[in-house]
Amino acid sequence: MSRMFPAMLGVALLLSPAQAPAATQSAKGGQAAQAAAARIEKARIDKARIDRALAQMVASGRAAGVSAVIWQDGAERYFGAAGFADREAARPMGRDTLVQIYSMTKPVTGVALMQLWEQGRFGLDDPLAKYLPEFANMQVPDGKDAAGTLTYRPARRPILVRDILRHTAGFDYGSDPAFRAADPMNPQNDLSEMGRRVARAPLLFEPGAEWRYSVAVDIQALLVEKLAGVPFESYVRTNILDPLGMKDTAWTQPADRIGRLAATYVRVDGKLSRQDDAKTRALNFAPRRLTMGGAGLAAPIDDYMRFARMLLGDGSLDGVRILRPSTVRLMTTDQLDPGVTNRSFLPSKGSVGFGFDFAVRTAPPKDAAENRGAVGEFFWDGLESTLFWVDPANQLAAVFFVQTVPFDGTLHRDFRQAVYGPDYLGPAGDKARR
Numbered sequence: 001m002s003r004m005f006p007a008m009l010g011v012a013l014l015l016s017p018a019q020a021p022a023a024t025q026s027a028k029g030g031q032a033a034q035a036a037a038a039r040i041e042k043a044r045i046d047k048a049r050i051d052r053a054l055a056q057m058v059a060s061g062r063a064a065g066v067s068a069v070i071w072q073d074g075a076e077r078y079f080g081a082a083g084f085a086d087r088e089a090a091r092p093m094g095r096d097t098l099v100q101i102y103s104m105t106k107p108v109t110g111v112a113l114m115q116l117w118e119q120g121r122f123g124l125d126d127p128l129a130k131y132l133p134e135f136a137n138m139q140v141p142d143g144k145d146a147a148g149t150l151t152y153r154p155a156r157r158p159i160l161v162r163d164i165l166r167h168t169a170g171f172d173y174g175s176d177p178a179f180r181a182a183d184p185m186n187p188q189n190d191l192s193e194m195g196r197r198v199a200r201a202p203l204l205f206e207p208g209a210e211w212r213y214s215v216a217v218d219i220q221a222l223l224v225e226k227l228a229g230v231p232f233e234s235y236v237r238t239n240i241l242d243p244l245g246m247k248d249t250a251w252t253q254p255a256d257r258i259g260r261l262a263a264t265y266v267r268v269d270g271k272l273s274r275q276d277d278a279k280t281r282a283l284n285f286a287p288r289r290l291t292m293g294g295a296g297l298a299a300p301i302d303d304y305m306r307f308a309r310m311l312l313g314d315g316s317l318d319g320v321r322i323l324r325p326s327t328v329r330l331m332t333t334d335q336l337d338p339g340v341t342n343r344s345f346l347p348s349k350g351s352v353g354f355g356f357d358f359a360v361r362t363a364p365p366k367d368a369a370e371n372r373g374a375v376g377e378f379f380w381d382g383l384e385s386t387l388f389w390v391d392p393a394n395q396l397a398a399v400f401f402v403q404t405v406p407f408d409g410t411l412h413r414d415f416r417q418a419v420y421g422p423d424y425l426g427p428a429g430d431k432a433r434r
Helices: 006-013 022-041 047-059 102-118 161-166 177-182 191-200 216-228 232-244 255-260 277-285 301-312 325-331 409-420
Strands: 065-072 075-086 139-144 150-154 265-268 271-274 352-354 359-361 378-381 387-391 396-402
Touching (some): 065 301, 102 325, 102 378, 161 216, 301 396, 387 409, 396 409
Antiparallel strands (some): 065 075, 065 396, 265 271
């Protein structure tokens, strides 16, 4: 809940209703109502409340260490951390801690692709096969034959570039046996080989028919590489990371940063156990050929906040323009047709639709159990429970870092409630309910 400041209460008690003229009482009543509305419509950062929430995440055993940074109205309003990046070495979470952000890589890839769209290098409704021919003639399920074997037929329409931006292409992410057999995400595949292997597997559904989280953003990375004519990792470094001053964010990290990498902790039966360090470090500190568009970046929290601030700034940060404001609005507007009703796990994120590589809040929280937030915010998270969001209504961006698996949405619920307060109702016009 936004603070009820003692000074505000004191002003209200200076004159009793009997002492004040009726007109003054009426004016003050209107002012009080406006003040009350303002208190619930504008998010106010309460450092102590957020500190308590982070500490409780560690005390409850849900995380070994957490950190968070919040930017609002042109300035940093909060930084805090609790617990350890490396519990066994007693190394605390800090601003320089490198965290593997997994799927929070996806918005970076989407920004890279949309830069090329701004240059007229492709159309959103172009068939993907126009640029990546291996994706022509895709197959979709067509029931089973008399022996019970799955049969397939040609898809009714091609995959569009728009589909890979909004997860409606029909691709898989590892649940389908044919996808697993193709082994596209093997780190020894380069992006071109990854694409060829994805294209060999049938689609799960007709393009455009459903929302299904998938390898689509890795295909975005392949498309960037094909259109730009340079390796994807190099393109992102030159056109996003370096211009934004995200100097320590990378897929390939130098060996001298290994001591800054947070350990990963796996929660089993309510207890956290440290993941084998070799497995944790393989993503960024071991040889590989694959640079995933959907995962793989390791970053310190301030670097990622610079990315979030660029989005909050309609595509610009510190005089550097990464995207046009209209492009940011396009990416952060719900792109799912109402007829797309099968949306996999997306409804678990709250009252949201999906733009281009972002979930987009389309309605206020419907009850107290739903994550706090304002209509128009956009966000995404990562496998190890990291989270970021941008809230234009409150001119706010937040980044939350942790390294806990499996994914724990209760951490997000508690952090958002600490940021907004338990009774935050959203900006005027949201028609929010408690």
